[in-house]
Amino acid sequence: MTDPTRRATRVHARGHWPAEQAAGTVTLAFDDRFRRRMAMTDDAGGAFLLDLPRAVALDDGDGLELGDGSFLRVVAAPEELMEVRVPGPVEAFARVAWHLGNRHLPVQIVGDTIRLRRDHVIEDMLRGLGAEVRDVTAPFMPEGGAYGGHSHGGGHGHSH
Structure with missing residues (x-):
C-alpha cells in the first residue's frame, strides 16, 4: 500500500510554487515527463505515486505536490x-x-x-x-506545439 503522503496529485508550473521549500527532486528524461499515473522514485530513493487527473507534460522546475503539502522539484535529465x-x-x-x-x-x-x-x-x-x-x-525540453503541451520558451501551458 502506498503511503498517501507520497502521492503527487497536483503539478505546479515553474515559478508558481515555493521551490526553495522543495523536499527533494525527481530527475526524468523527456519520455518520462508526460505521464498521468505511475510509480516513481525520487532522487533520494523514496518511492511515490504520480497520480494526476490527466497526463501532463512536466517541465524542468515544475513542482509535484505531495499529499502532505510538500513538493518534489522536477529536473529534466x-x-x-x-x-x-x-x-x-x-x-x-x-x-x-x-x-x-x-x-x-x-x-x-x-x-x-x-x-x-x-x-x-x-x-x-x-x-x-x-x-x-x-x-x-x-x-531535452522540446517545443510543445501549436495544439497542445507547452512551450519551453517562457510561458507554461498546462492548467493547475
Whole structure:
C-alpha cells in the first residue's frame, strides 16, 4: 500500500510554487515527463505515486505536490542529442526547420540552434541540407506545439 503522503496529485508550473521549500527532486528524461499515473522514485530513493487527473507534460522546475503539502522539484535529465546549426541566410534555417517539422519530430530551439534526438538518418538529411550537426548531452525540453503541451520558451501551458 502506498503511503498517501507520497502521492503527487497536483503539478505546479515553474515559478508558481515555493521551490526553495522543495523536499527533494525527481530527475526524468523527456519520455518520462508526460505521464498521468505511475510509480516513481525520487532522487533520494523514496518511492511515490504520480497520480494526476490527466497526463501532463512536466517541465524542468515544475513542482509535484505531495499529499502532505510538500513538493518534489522536477529536473529534466541530460540526454544524448544532436545540436543543429545552419550557416548562411535565414532561409536555410527555415528550410531545415521545415524538414524537421514535416517529419513531426520533437525539437528544442536553443538560441540559433535546434536540438533533437540522435538519429543517423535525420543527421544525414540535415548534413545534406547544409546544416552542421554535433552531438551534445543536455536536458531535452522540446517545443510543445501549436495544439497542445507547452512551450519551453517562457510561458507554461498546462492548467493547475
